Amino acid sequence: QSASDGKVKIGILNDQSGVYADFGGKSSVEAAKMAIEDFGGKVLDVPVEIVDADHQNKPDIASNIARQWYDTEQVDSIMELTTSSVALAVQALSKEKKKINMVTGAATTDLTGKQCSPYGFHWAYDTHALAVGTGGALVKQGGDSWFFLTADYAFGYSLEEQTGTFVKSAGGNVVGAVRHPLATNDFSSFLLQAQSSGAKVIGLANAGLDTANAIKQAAEFGITAGGQNLAALLFTLAEVHGLGVEAAQGLTLTEGYYWNLDDQSREFGKRFFERTGKMPNMIHAGTYSAVLQYLKAVEKAGTDETEAVARALHEMPVEDFFARNGTVGANGRMIHDMYLLQVKKPGESSEPWDYFNVLATIPGKEAYIDPAKSGCELVK
Amino acid sequence: MVLSARGLTKVFGAFAAVKDVDLDVHHARVHALIGPNGAGKTTVFNLLTKFLQPSAGRITLLGTDITNTAPDKVARMGLVRSFQISAVFPHLTVLDNVRVALQRPNSLATQFWLPMSSLGRLNQRAEELLSAVGLLDARNTMAADLSYGRKRVLEIATTLALDPKVLLLDEPMAGMGQEDIGTVSGIIRNVARERAVLMVEHNLSVVADICHHVTVLQRGEILAEGDYATVSQDPRVRTAYMGTEEA
């Protein structure tokens, strides 16, 4: 009953210098450290160590580092894995090496679908959950006609398509869509098209700077003032902070966590803020949760041996400030509640980083794909 | 007659640099093109070698119409020029400069699978050419390190390497010392035994010395034609070009 090599070692592999550095980045490493500290710094009487690396959004660098970690540095599991090409590559490698990986930074449902792994877990969110959250739930709030601004690549299409499905199944309709190239600076043409469509909701099926610029320019062109709502399909607290409430007000989005939700989440948020100077988003909190759950699983399994820990992870419920009523499907998907959030008006915000009103809670069962239908071959 | 032009005209914008020039260059003769600065001599060269496309007129090389042929093709047909401003390959050795020119006629240019040593069989010919122009001692010098005059000599050697049927030389003696002028005159006279040479030259003693036929150009038009003795007595040529200087 012990760890194989006298220690349990966790690797945080994410983007620390590139476009997704705000999304998780170095702060996620801090979140992981907090999880280890909260757990007591030791598991099975051996110390828990952490290593981290910046994969620079390059799958080959990520794959190289992961390999070295597994082969020569006795790393037992790798967490976060921002961006889907990296996550898929490292998950494939982990599968081959029989090691555990827990993804909190990538969105693709393939991780727990066609390319699932018995040792791979997908923690914080995925495109499906975002689509259900923003698409389905918003229709119930009255936003029943939609126009999409979609980034012109696979990620954008799948967000648009999935969201569209939920919009329709909730009784709404999609009046149109326009595809814009990745890394577009100027959205005014597209926004004018969206405006003239008369849709109640303009869905932004894009990410990062594209979303931020679209929102900013929508305000400039008086689109939100004209009564249309913006819904960002992948946008987190960190980006809202970057954009400022002035420009972002009224925007709706879905996250798996919001720090100002209740006492539990506030407590973590405050602690995280003290260490990093910013409030956590769902990626930070998700990484915390993943690390914590992993340690719990090691403890339960009584070993850090992969098969046993993976079994424990699959069996154990997840219950922390991040995941309420969390369960893990046979495909590795951690199913937990999501929140439909709306950005407050500048006057409403009572303290720094107090940006969201919670419009609705989406139960995990609705938010995530039923593992049985995920297309993952591990699910019988 | 190997090269001939009829009604050759070149207009730059509103300015006609060459106007309706007829020119016949014959085998085994040195033909000089002279004229005041800006008369259009270099432009005629550019037209003949197809570095410029004529605005009007036709050019025939060895019986083939080349009015619309690309410059490298023209060169392959045997019409080769030198430049007024010296043109060598500065960071190749003198020997390599000549060998590059030898490669094409010897069909050793596109073989990317052969070793460099396959060029060795060009050495003998290259060295012959170099010694003919007195550059053999500099065979391993980088062309960039040659003085101006020796660069011009090298350029002539490279040009000869192509064994051209027609040789166009733009002021081959410019910037050359007296002794080199003698050498180069000798070379030109020699090569002209088997080919046609058309040259632009301001050094009248050279023209008088080696040219069989002279065409005088002025303001883009032919002013006079004939052998040197005739042309140099033409009063119009004297005022427009030669001044009072004795040849």
Added chain:
Amino acid sequence: MSHTTHTATEVRAERAPTASFTYAAFLLAGLAFLLVAPMFFYPIFLMKLLCFALFACAFNLLLGYTGLLSFGHATFFGGAAYFTAHAVKEWGWTPELGVLLGVAGAAALGLVMGFVAIRRQGIYFAMITLALSQMFFFFCLQAEFTRGEDGIQQVPRGHLFGFIDLNVATNMYYFVLAVFVIGLAVIWRFVNSPFGMILKSIRENEARATSLGYSVAHYKLGAFVMSAALAGLAGGVKSLVFQFATLTDVTWQMSGEVILMTLLGGIGTLIGPIFGAGLVVTLQNYLATSDFPVTIITGVVFMVCVLVFRRGIIGEFYASRLGRRLGFEHRH
């Protein structure tokens, strides 16, 4: 158009006659080292290094020997990776056929890009290749078969010629090594051939080469396609090594990286880019786990190289006293 600026692109006299022996000795030592290297180093890391080294050498073929700075070589590297990965994964081709397809695809891309780009020289050329490769990037981003930002994942390595199992790390390594050595040999021959000589002369004085009857555009295009094909060779093999092909390899940042590798190693030297690639790859790996942001370091290395270290590692070595005593010659 006849004045050529030469410093960047000058072909270094790679070896003086006296250096032949030293040079051969170095090459043999290097080869021997690579043969036993997997015993001491991480094989995947070595393979990655070899792929990038070949890529850099292919790039250098163009820059160092024709004076054309392509800012779009990622297109060939990353494009070939996609082609190979797709052929092997979706069509079940054997690895060698997959790689050949990658090479052919890269050559075809090279033909198209080259056709447009060689109409201009110098920096224009660089900018045009950059723009065209950006077009290819967007194509890859949007095309169905590349799977967008997921990339083509879990590419099977398969069996070389149907019977050598490339899933065995050593087999894979020696396969990559063989490809690398062949690629290098091709470059060496290409550069030191009658064709290479004409390339040099074109770079030195284009108008003069034309007047000697060489159709400059064809020669340049030939070199461009050759360089693209070899870059494709590197990219195709890389996709087998890592078993995926992603967008990273077609971004313009990748084109920038290969320039850095070449610059760092020594433009116009045959083996310089190998060292440059080794250094960059190692550095990226190392910086991944340090606290320094990689882009800043890369940027600064670039600046320092250009300012004080232009000849690159190998170039500086050739020019150093030791290098000269060993018989290497270096003009600057």
Added chain:
Amino acid sequence: MKPLLEVRGLNAWYGESHVLHGVDMTVGEGEMITILGRNGVGKTTTLRTIMGIVRERKGQIMFDGRDMMGVPLHRTAHSGIGFVPEERGIFATLTVEENLLLPPVVAGSGMSLDEIYELFPNLLERRSSPGTKLSGGEQQMLAIARILRTGVRLLILDEPTEGLAPVIVQRIGEVLKTLKERGMTVLLVEQNFRFASRVADRFYLMDHGQMVADFPVGELPERMDMLHKVLGV
């Protein structure tokens, strides 16, 4: 005569190649000096070194009593030296007139634009066309003309007659004489011996990066033998 330019023990290098090996010469105020020498002996280099373009140099250069060794290149002209380079240096992106007006006027004694156009009518005709669209000879005229405007006291010319039609060569000879009458000092390098002998007051003969002889124009007949040996004239 008061020396305007004095050069003592001038050495110059291009990288590692040592080209000038102790050049000594003196140019008196108002004199017209011609440097003769075969190709590659360092004539151009001498001029460029005096001008301050070649900066790897040792020795002494005094101009008008002032030490020029420490003067930065862009101040040389302001001390009163004008330079017409061998390769002419006409600017392609500038029109003929812009080329003419380019060098800053350093003293009031220069020629006016009208005088210059009178001297070189070709330039007047093509004044608004781009500089390098001129023929070779026209470019040479332009290169000389533009320095005449600036009012320098010492004019340094590198093979000014190269590539010029005989009429123009004559005209340049006349121009130089006119300039001399106005008190201009001229230092020139020439291959065209006939031309040189017509304009120069004094000759320097150069070989292997040194001045090997110097003699006034009057001694020319008796020196012909030596010149023949050194120059092949």
Added chain:
Amino acid sequence: MTMIFGIPLQAFLGQLLIGLINGSFYALLSLGLAVIFGLLRVINFAHGAQYMLGAFVALLLLQYFGISYWLALVIAPIVVGLVGAVIERTMLSRLYKLDPLYGLLFTFGLALAIEGTFRYLYGAAGQPYSVPAALAGGTNLGFMFLPIYRGWVVVISLVACIGTWLLIEKTKLGSYLRAATENPVLVQAFGVNVPMLLTLTYGLGAGLAAFAGVLAAPVYQVSPLMGTNLIIVVFAVVVVGGMGSIMGAIVTGYMLGIAEGLTKVFYPEASNIVIFVIMAIVLLIRPAGLFGRDA
């Protein structure tokens, strides 16, 4: 309703106007690039970074010193221009005697270093900068709602472009600059302080980029990445215009902005590559670019 190519005339006019607005940025940026290239033979890869710097300087001026947009519009270009001048004097100037490719590589490194540093310090997401009060809001033009600020961008960038063009083509300073491009040593031998001129030029180019950056700050998110991809498009604009030509850069900037704007309506997926496609076509037909001088 009048239709043009299947879309309402009004929408068409709106898109045309928007294209013009984007064209203003292209024109300003390609102008700066053309100035630097034309005179220093340096492809300023750091141009995008300098544009970003302009926006950031404006932002930081506001955050730390409470300096308004209007002052920032003057100060930021000066600051960035000075930084550019220092970089030119201390580093870039050593590269002139070498192949121009080195200048490109150097500025490429510079761009990486600057962008990397800002990403490190301020994150990738960027920060907001609001439209100055005097230019807030918009007017309804009948066919579209035009934010006043965008109108301002068009006007002021036109002014800046024309001013720069006049400076370079019509003044003595300009002729020094152009001559120095070709043969700096000779111009120096004529008595012009060329190194100083070049430093000024680079400063001017960088300042122009920064000026565009400040103009962009209220429109786009102020982010370290804002110039990264833009610069490649601007390169293409400059190639289409013809590298030597300053006027070419300006006119092409506006033209391609409009072309891109219209593509966004007819075939939005292609809007990011339309400029590259135009570039390829132009090169095939006119290798020197639309306004290029050399053939």
